[in-house]
Amino acid sequence: xxxxxxxxxxxxxxxxxxxxxxxxxxxxxxxxxxxxxxxxxxxxxxxxxxxxxxxxxxxxxxxxxxxxxxxxxxxxxxxxxxxxxxxxxxxxxxxxxxxxxxxxxxxxxxxxxxxxxxxxxxxxxxxxxxxxxxxxxxxxxxxxxxxxxxxxxxxxxxxxxxxxxxxxxxxxxxxxxxxxxxxxxxxxxxxxxxxxxxxxxxxxxxxxxxx
Amino acid sequence: xxxxxxxxxxxxxxxxxxxxxxxxxxxxxxxxxxxxxxxxxxxxxxxxxxxxxxxxxxxxxxxxxxxxxxxxxxxxxxxxxxxxxxxxxxxxxxxxxxxxxxxxxxxxxxxxxxxxxxxxxxxxxxxxxxxxxxxxxxxxxxxxxxxxxxxxxxxxxxxxxxxxxxxxxxxxxxxxxxxxxxxxxxxxxxxxxxxxxxxxxxxxxxxxxxxxxxxxxxxxxxxxxxxxxxxxxxxxxxxxxxxxxxxxxxxxxxxxxxxxxxxxxxxxxxxxxxxxxxxxxxxxxxxxxxxxxxxxxxxxxxxxxxxxxxxxxxxxxxxxxxxxxxxxxxxxxxxxxxxxxxxxxxxxxxxxxxxxxxxxxxxxxxxxxxxx
Numbered sequence: 001x002x003x004x005x006x007x008x009x010x011x012x013x014x015x016x017x018x019x020x021x022x023x024x025x026x027x028x029x030x031x032x033x034x035x036x037x038x039x040x041x042x043x044x045x046x047x048x049x050x051x052x053x054x055x056x057x058x059x060x061x062x063x064x065x066x067x068x069x070x071x072x073x074x075x076x077x078x079x080x081x082x083x084x085x086x087x088x089x090x091x092x093x094x095x096x097x098x099x100x101x102x103x104x105x106x107x108x109x110x111x112x113x114x115x116x117x118x119x120x121x122x123x124x125x126x127x128x129x130x131x132x133x134x135x136x137x138x139x140x141x142x143x144x145x146x147x148x149x150x151x152x153x154x155x156x157x158x159x160x161x162x163x164x165x166x167x168x169x170x171x172x173x174x175x176x177x178x179x180x181x182x183x184x185x186x187x188x189x190x191x192x193x194x195x196x197x198x199x200x201x202x203x204x205x206x207x208x209x210x211x
Numbered sequence: 212x213x214x215x216x217x218x219x220x221x222x223x224x225x226x227x228x229x230x231x232x233x234x235x236x237x238x239x240x241x242x243x244x245x246x247x248x249x250x251x252x253x254x255x256x257x258x259x260x261x262x263x264x265x266x267x268x269x270x271x272x273x274x275x276x277x278x279x280x281x282x283x284x285x286x287x288x289x290x291x292x293x294x295x296x297x298x299x300x301x302x303x304x305x306x307x308x309x310x311x312x313x314x315x316x317x318x319x320x321x322x323x324x325x326x327x328x329x330x331x332x333x334x335x336x337x338x339x340x341x342x343x344x345x346x347x348x349x350x351x352x353x354x355x356x357x358x359x360x361x362x363x364x365x366x367x368x369x370x371x372x373x374x375x376x377x378x379x380x381x382x383x384x385x386x387x388x389x390x391x392x393x394x395x396x397x398x399x400x401x402x403x404x405x406x407x408x409x410x411x412x413x414x415x416x417x418x419x420x421x422x423x424x425x426x427x428x429x430x431x432x433x434x435x436x437x438x439x440x441x442x443x444x445x446x447x448x449x450x451x452x453x454x455x456x457x458x459x460x461x462x463x464x465x466x467x468x469x470x471x472x473x474x475x476x477x478x479x480x481x482x483x484x485x486x487x488x489x490x491x492x493x494x495x496x497x498x499x500x501x502x503x504x505x506x507x508x509x510x511x512x513x514x515x516x517x518x519x520x521x522x523x524x525x526x527x528x529x530x531x532x533x534x535x536x537x538x539x540x541x542x543x544x545x546x547x548x549x550x551x552x553x554x555x556x557x558x559x560x561x562x563x564x565x566x567x568x569x570x571x572x573x574x575x576x577x578x579x580x581x582x583x
Contacts, residue, residue, distance in 0.1 A: 064575050066578055066582055067579065067582020068552075068582065069520065069550050070552050070554075071552060073538070081544055134339070187294050
């Protein structure tokens with residue numbers, strides 16, 4: 001029986017930025033790895049040693065069935081048991097805005113990983129600002145499509161907020177990239193001017209400060 | 212698919228089984244079955260470890276079985292094109308020593324006395340079961356195990372394999388198991404043992420020439436069977452349904468379907484299994500402990516420095532080895548730097564869920580084995 005899924009030749013645009021920052025052969029932990037598209041791509045193209053953590057049982061099972069190493073569980077608990085510096089890179093892709101205690105999580109990640117990549121939807125995109133300004137209601141857009149009462153995104157983060165936050169929890173920003181893309185889209189562009197205003201997503205590569 | 216039962220006979224002193232208790236077991240006979248063929252490199256073997264009352268008949272039918280016969284106990288998982296694909300892998304399943312399904316156990320003849328061992332049979336550990344399987348693998352010329360797979364007490368053997376012979380293993384799949392028995396699991400086993408030992412026909416284990424402790428064994432199985440099911444499964448299957456739709460009889464007949472079902476399961480088991488084997492195997496499971504070095508020689512900490520792939524599977528309704536115990540196992544393995552995958556499967560049929568055909572389990576195991 002063949003269980004190999006077709007690996008997506010082309011990744012979602014935001015994931016392709018993340019993938020381009022990963023060194024070949026590195027040890028990677030993908031938190032909230034979904035069906036494992038990024039891990040499968042990295043395993044195939046960059047020969048990484050990857051592990052994923054995914055809360056959803058059906059998605060975690062799909063990952064394992066395609067030959068990936070994935071733990072089904074809550075990422076806040078699962079990051080606790082790894083030995084120190086167990087990973088070269090920890091990826092937190094579009095998950096930070098759903099985490100209950102993001103400061104504690106980032107501190108745990110600095111123990112188990114050398115570098116961390118964080119991506120999240122930018123809450124200061126102009127469409128959001130305009131909705132709040134003119135309609136006076138909790139904003140929705142294609143990146144943040146939920147109503148205030150049913151959203152899994154319990155944190156509102158802007159690019160500017162994250163820059164300050166990462167410093168506060170003991171990290172230095174090594175790279176950052178502001179992008180304009182839609183949720184499942186393979187196309188997108190990099191925003192270099194007024195990114196906090198025009199970008200729909202931010203992707204940051206951060207590294208813990210050496211004491 | 213047709214299979215044959217084979218026997219490994221260790222009757223010379225050099226292939227006696229040196230038991231963890233310090234005693235030798237000689238001669239020793241191990242029943243085993245194989246499916247598929249060993250490749251030239253002798254590294255495509257998969258060892259499947261059976262659970263407490265299982266046997267070496269993992270899949271297929273015997274040559275002389277009628278077509279109506281039930282195939283081996285994991286037939287939905289093992290065979291050509293199945294989750295454990297015997298077109299690719301050489302599958303081996305051995306009956307554990309202490310059992311009564313072909314391997315040496317308390318019902319075997321003690322060559323010193325010419326009579327069945329009974330309680331003079333030495334205590335067996337999970338480690339001894341693993342060592343006996345190693346004898347068979349050496350006999351077959353297997354150099355490397357692509358994987359070791361087993362559920363329940365079979366899962367304990369899988370973990371024991373990892374600490375005893377890490378150099379022989381590429382991956383391991385412990386299913387619905389634990390790294391040590393909880394007080395609850397020991398308690399159920401002790402009630403089962405007591406049910407056997409209070410039966411006057413047990414006669415301190417010496418009953419092979421007369422009527423055995425069938426009633427005690429049957430009660431032991433009734434208790435065991437409840438622990439393999441779950442509240443949900445029993446509610447769905449029986450609820451408070453009456454036997455034969457009859458009203459209460461106001462005596463102690465089996466009025467509820469669940470009572471009648473358990474009595475049937477108990478007496479069926481008493482016909483096929485040896486009471487002393489229940490005592491020996493349950494005790495081996497109770498002694499098993501890989502959580503720390505304080506009580507046993509081996510522990511999962513011994514895996515530090517080795518690196519293989521684990522797939523751990525638990526079931527939501529398993530109250531014998533609940534998911535929290537699988538999670539403890541995951542934690543212990545992560546701390547030693549192993550490559551661990553874990554998935555809890557939603558199923559209402561309790562501990563025995565891994566023996567019930569389920570595409571999710573087949574896909575998990577098949578995909579995992581493919582990815583190694």
